[in-house]
Amino acid sequence: MTVAPSVAAPVPPVLDVVAARVARGGRDLLHDVSLRVDSGQHWALIGPNGAGKTTLLTMCGALGHPTAGTVDVLGRRLGRVELSELRRHIGHVDPRHRMVGDNTVREVVLTGFTGSSDPVPRWVPTDEQEARVVDLVASVGLSSRLSARWSVLSQGERGRALIARALVSQPALLLLDEPATGLDVAAREHLLDTVDELRTTHRAMSSVTVTHHLEDLPSSTSHALLLRDGRVFATGRADDVLTSELVSGAFDHPLVVDRAGGRWSARARRR
Incomplete structure (x- = not known):
């Protein structure tokens, strides 16, 4: 008798946002946004003011529901689970903590x-x-x-x-909401070094970082999602997304994006 080899069950994503829409006051803050974060991935959410970054992070942290679409956090769907219990498994870093x-x-x-x-x-x-x-x-x-x-x-x-x-x-999921806000250069570098080290020592942990500035991204950032006007402008591996062309399009401004020593930077393109 031949015994079929066992097949490992697929590992569910840490975070799975599918075609999410968020409407407030008759206006879409997010429209048809999807994001999948797997174990050990470190995503950046980047875009100009009003692009929808904070709204998306709110759902990632089980602090709000989509108007349409689905959001699964740590394998549990928002709207079908007790949010306070789910939040105990999510780490949230907000410099505006009161x-x-x-x-x-x-x-x-x-x-x-x-x-x-x-x-x-x-x-x-x-x-x-x-x-x-x-x-x-x-x-x-x-x-x-x-x-x-x-x-x-x-x-x-x-x-x-x-x-x-x-x-x-x-936590299995760590959310960083503009963690470098208000820091001088030395303090920012110390903070980002700390994040890089933690990602090395907590390899199974996934993270999502919201920022306006490429300079505020740790070198361990693996993936990126660019938002513009509440929609996904580009998504994928960080080196494929954080390019001059795509970042310029998301911010509607001609920019030159470089990466040196593992870190990104952006500057205005000279006309």
Whole structure:
């Protein structure tokens, strides 16, 4: 008797957006947008203001539903799953993160376990959770700032603390919403180096980064989606999408795109 070889079941994508449309006030913010992110891929969402980047990232983070089309996050379809439970498996880094109290770095990172903006009254972390916070804070280069208050941190230190916060729950999907906002050049480079290192140590984790600027993309970016007027302008591997021709078309401005040392840059084309 011949035994047929076993066939491994296909691995579902981490994120699968299919023909998504989002309408608000009679206007389409997104129209027929599709995006598939597989395990270990690191995508960039790029486009001018009003292109729909934030709206798309909102659905990726299970914070909103499409008007039409489907969005599957970590194998679960929006509209058929409890969103608060799903969000516990998604790490979200937003430099505009707001808190009521002037919390320490330790307290901020611990809120990644509770999914709250500030420490939850009477909630006590376990020894294992405390140890994980210490390890993650060290991994983003902030060990000496563990007890420092938010008000005395630089913008770059805050960004790295928020990355540690997003990683405490060991997310399968990490979302970075313009993480280099407000950073000077040195702080931006430190932050992007941190992201590159984390992508090496967390190989199964996928990520999506929203930015206006190619210079803010880590060198580990593997794929890119260009948005223009709420529609997909180009999508695919980063080196195929982040070209002078395609980026110029998405921004409706003549640009020259270069890549050196693994990093991208863009400048206006001289007429």
